[in-house]
Amino acid sequence: PGDPKENVGIIEEIRKILKKDIPVFGICLGHQLLALATGADTSKLKYGHRGGNQPVKHLSSGRVYISSQNHGYAVKNDTLPEGAVLSFVNTNDNTCEGITYTNIPAFSVQFHPEACSGPLDTSFLFDDFVKLINNKDYFKNFRIEHERVDAIKFFASTIIRTKAEKAVNR
Secondary structure, three states: OOHHHEEEEEEHHHHHHHHHOOOOOEEEHHHHHHHHHHHOOEEEEEEEEEEEEEEEEEEEOOOOOEEEEEEEEEEEEHHOOEEEEEEEOOOOOEEEEEEEEEEOOEEEEEEOHHHHOOOOOOHHHHHHHHHOOOOOOOOOOOOOOOOOOOHHHHHHHHHHHHHHHHHHOO
C-alpha cells in the first residue's frame, strides 16, 4: 500500500545487494523497489491492477499469461535505465509488468507468479532464478523477440480480414 518511493531505506539496501553481485528476483513491490534502486521511476495508476485476471504478455516469447496482481503503482516504461529490458507488459494498459537486467544478475515481475492464476503457467520464472543463481551472466544476452500488440486493433483487423476472405470465397 502506498507509494513505493517512500521505502527509501529498503531501496538503499537493494542497491547494496546489487553492488555485491547477488542474484535478485523481485516480485510485486520488490519489482518496483528494484526498479527504483536501479534508477527507474514509478507512478500511480489511475486504476490499480487488482485480482487474479490480469493479462500479461511475455515479450520474449509472445505468450500471454493470466496473472494475479494487487498494486496501485507501476514502473514507468520510459524511465528504465541502460541494461534494463522491458520483459512483460500488461495487455490492458501496456504498463510495465516485468524487467530483465542485462548488466546485473536481477529480474523482476509486477505480478505474483507464486499465486498461480493459471496452473503454474509462470513457474518458469523460478527456474530462471535458479539458473541466474548458478550463472550470474544468464541474462547478459537477453533480447526481446516480439513486439507489443494492441489486442483490440489486432482482433479488429482479424475480423475485417476474415470477413473479406469469406466475401471473396463466396
